[in-house]
Amino acid sequence: MSSRDLILGRVRAALRDAPVVPEAPRDYRPAGTNRVDLEMLVDRLVDYKAEVYRVTSAEVAATVSGLVGAGGAVLVPPGLPEEWRPEGAFADENLPPDRIAAADAVLTAAAVAVAETGTIVLDASPDQGRRIITLLPDVHVIVLRPAQVVASVPDAIARLDPTRPLTWISGPSATSDIELNRVEGVHGPRHLHVLLLTD
Amino acid sequence: MTTFLGMPATAPRGVGHLRGDQTFPRAARDALQNSQLRRNLRHATTTIRGKSGRVIAELPDWQLLRDAGSGIKTDVMSRLPELLEQLEERVVAVGGVVHWAADANEANTIVTELVKATGSDRVIKVKSMATQEIGLNEALEAAGITPVETDLAELIVQLGDDKPSHILVPAIHRNRSEIREIFLRAMPGVDPALTDDPPVLAAAARRYLRETFLSTRVAVSGANFAIAETGTLGVVESEGNGRMCLTLPDTLITVMGIEKVLPSWRDLEVFLQLLPRASTGERMNPYTTMWTGVTPGDGPQNFHLVLLDNGRSAVLADTVGRSALHCIRCSACLNVCPVYERTGGHSYGSVYPGPIGAVLSPQLTGVADNASLPFASSLCGACFDACPVKIDIPSLLVHLRNQVPHAAVEKAAMAAAARIMDSPRWYASAQRAAKMARIAGRRGRGLPPPLSGWTAGRDLPEFPKQTFRDWWAQRTDAPAATRASGSSGGPSGSSGGAAAASGGPSAGSGDRSEAPDGTRSEREDGR
Numbered sequence: 135m136s137s138r139d140l141i142l143g144r145v146r147a148a149l150r151d152a153p154v155v156p157e158a159p160r161d162y163r164p165a166g167t168n169r170v171d172l173e174m175l176v177d178r179l180v181d182y183k184a185e186v187y188r189v190t191s192a193e194v195a196a197t198v199s200g201l202v203g204a205g206g207a208v209l210v211p212p213g214l215p216e217e218w219r220p221e222g223a224f225a226d227e228n229l230p231p232d233r234i235a236a237a238d239a240v241l242t243a244a245a246v247a248v249a250e251t252g253t254i255v256l257d258a259s260p261d262q263g264r265r266i267i268t269l270l271p272d273v274h275v276i277v278l279r280p281a282q283v284v285a286s287v288p289d290a291i292a293r294l295d296p297t298r299p300l301t302w303i304s305g306p307s308a309t310s311d312i313e314l315n316r317v318e319g320v321h322g323p324r325h326l327h328v329l330l331l332t333d
Numbered sequence: 334m335t336t337f338l339g340m341p342a343t344a345p346r347g348v349g350h351l352r353g354d355q356t357f358p359r360a361a362r363d364a365l366q367n368s369q370l371r372r373n374l375r376h377a378t379t380t381i382r383g384k385s386g387r388v389i390a391e392l393p394d395w396q397l398l399r400d401a402g403s404g405i406k407t408d409v410m411s412r413l414p415e416l417l418e419q420l421e422e423r424v425v426a427v428g429g430v431v432h433w434a435a436d437a438n439e440a441n442t443i444v445t446e447l448v449k450a451t452g453s454d455r456v457i458k459v460k461s462m463a464t465q466e467i468g469l470n471e472a473l474e475a476a477g478i479t480p481v482e483t484d485l486a487e488l489i490v491q492l493g494d495d496k497p498s499h500i501l502v503p504a505i506h507r508n509r510s511e512i513r514e515i516f517l518r519a520m521p522g523v524d525p526a527l528t529d530d531p532p533v534l535a536a537a538a539r540r541y542l543r544e545t546f547l548s549t550r551v552a553v554s555g556a557n558f559a560i561a562e563t564g565t566l567g568v569v570e571s572e573g574n575g576r577m578c579l580t581l582p583d584t585l586i587t588v589m590g591i592e593k594v595l596p597s598w599r600d601l602e603v604f605l606q607l608l609p610r611a612s613t614g615e616r617m618n619p620y621t622t623m624w625t626g627v628t629p630g631d632g633p634q635n636f637h638l639v640l641l642d643n644g645r646s647a648v649l650a651d652t653v654g655r656s657a658l659h660c661i662r663c664s665a666c667l668n669v670c671p672v673y674e675r676t677g678g679h680s681y682g683s684v685y686p687g688p689i690g691a692v693l694s695p696q697l698t699g700v701a702d703n704a705s706l707p708f709a710s711s712l713c714g715a716c717f718d719a720c721p722v723k724i725d726i727p728s729l730l731v732h733l734r735n736q737v738p739h740a741a742v743e744k745a746a747m748a749a750a751a752r753i754m755d756s757p758r759w760y761a762s763a764q765r766a767a768k769m770a771r772i773a774g775r776r777g778r779g780l781p782p783p784l785s786g787w788t789a790g791r792d793l794p795e796f797p798k799q800t801f802r803d804w805w806a807q808r809t810d811a812p813a814a815t816r817a818s819g820s821s822g823g824p825s826g827s828s829g830g831a832a833a834a835s836g837g838p839s840a841g842s843g844d845r846s847e848a849p850d851g852t853r854s855e856r857e858d859g860r
Contacts (some may be wrong), residue, residue, distance in 0.1 A: 305619050
């Protein structure tokens with residue numbers, strides 16, 4: 135007998151009482167209930183030590199250059215809009231990890247942002263790139279369009295495609311393992327900048 | 334004894350970390366004497382409680398989310414076979430390989446063989462309760478494979494040759510100076526000028542692990558959930574070490590308890606609201622990674638999912654106890670528990686400490702193997718209130734207490750007590766014997782064996798100088814009073830009783846029993 139059959143047999147035997155369970159109640163606020171509050175998103179992002187800038191699309195490149203400093207190496211996913219790319223940006227064309235880690239910053243778009251929790255979700259679309267590129271550089275800059283912001287977690291779940299690899303980001307990397315003191319930056323990017331577009 | 338195939342089975346002995354070396358009361362006694370540990374725990378639990386309370390208060394529908402979470406989990410347990418089959422089918426369809434492990438031994442063998450097949454002699458690990466439960470690190474080491482824990486707290490525990498003491502923050506029993514000493518002693522290449530400033534310590538861990546992340550080809554993780562409908566798995570974390578392990582290697586091996594499956598993608602809208610707020614007191618944890626099988630060109634190209642039973646089917650077989658499987662490992666019950674706050678996680682002997690551990694561990698191992706844990710609680714109910722999926726832990730504790738096999742000596746003592754109390758003459762003799770015992774033994778020493786177990790955790794009250802029976806017998810008008818109280822009722826009888834109760838202890842002045850008893854007699858005097 136395979137372990138698969140053994141386990142399924144055990145589980146069926148365990149449920150010999152044939153419990154009849156009513157459908158789970160879902161009386162909580164579902165997707166579509168709440169108004170999107172951009173101020174709340176900014177408040178929650180800042181509370182989690184992300185830095186937020188409100189800029190127009192035309193100002194993205196200059197803002198990123200300002201953040202990284204002159205001559206800083208900015209990595210971008212291959213599908214990032216040209217107009218956002220700062221001067222000297224280089225695109226990820228299946229770069230090896232050490233090249234990615236050597237970038238001063240990575241600049242991406244996003245899929246969805248949740249105002250209530252201050253969360254930004256990446257889904258590996260061409261303007262966000264492979265998961266690895268937003269993991270190794272120490273600075274991650276995300277460009278967010280207001281239309282991508284939703285109110286709550288149910289709204290985000292409703293919008294996302296589960297078959298894509300998803301990375302949910304709420305503030306930069308943090309730990310509370312030493313006497314519960316929050317320390318920003320252990321293994322992931324230690325700085326998160328969000329450029330919220332105003333146009 | 335023969336068991337028919339498919340009979341639910343408990344977790345095997347001799348492997349993994351579900352059984353302690355000693356009983357809870359014995360282990361707790363040592364922990365209670367460690368004032369550093371108690372300080373650290375008190376600070377930690379108080380801090381998390383406060384943070385969690387604040388962010389939960391932000392949600393107007395918290396109780397409705399709890400109802401949904403509880404309802405979804407109850408549904409999952411009732412149709413576990415079909416959901417597991419659906420999950421397997423989906424994971425295979427999206428490029429994963431599914432393995433079934435009946436117990437810890439089989440899971441360890443499966444993972445060890447998978448790692449060996451890659452040719453790697455090192456794996457990076459995301460913090461995972463399931464792999465701790467089965468003792469995977471020990472099994473890998475025995476096979477010549479080095480497991481590297483990459484969560485900061487797990488790293489502190491691993492380098493300190495220690496055991497985790499909390500589900501969420503495993504090194505919570507250590508303070509910064511202890512962590513500094515562990516790093517200086519055990520972290521290769523550490524800066525000798527290391528200070529105990531938390532950012533400095535975190536940076537040291539970052540430097541130490543960076544190269545390991547980039548050069549290790551195999552990772553082992555647990556899973557916070559798996560969606561049967563889509564085959565999606567998810568890991569919730571803070572530091573980014575999880576993302577490193579789930580993204581950088583070629584091969585990812587995920588070990589998951591069978592109870593972690595959720596029916597639909599939409600169910601995540603409930604659990605991603607419940608888990609972070611109940612667990613770390615955050616609106617959302619810094620990082621969550623979700624993957625559905627293998628994505629060409631992005632992340633691990635080989636994905637193995639190990640579905641672990643290891644006693645879960647035995648828990649499921651108990652129609653009351655099965656709700657312990659609803660646990661989402663948030664650790665909220667630990668942080669509100671007065672017993673956990675004082676004894677710490679090590680006292681529970683299992684990787685699952687605190688209130689949920691006190692109900693989950695004995696069920697996974699069979700109650701006889703963890704018989705002291707259902708009693709490691711004051712039944713105050715705070716854990717039930719705190720649980721985001723509404724597991725009625727106090728009721729489960731009482732349910733399990735009824736299953737604990739009683740020691741022969743305890744059974745004999747209870748039988749003897751029953752016989753003595755059944756006979757007025759024997760009862761009177763026993764009271765006289767108790768008086769003799771008071772003369773024979775000094776107060777405060779407790780009772781002699783085999784009754785010493787009772788007084789080990791309790792103060793033995795002093796026997797009154799005079800029993801009620803003696804007092805009654807000495808009353809000159811006793812026979813008349815008996816008749817009087819029988820007809821004219823309570824007042825004389827009850828005032829006489831009060832006099833006897835207050836009279837006894839006040840005579841025994843000069844010891845610590847005076848205070849509570851004195852209070853009592855004052856109250857009665859004032860009535």
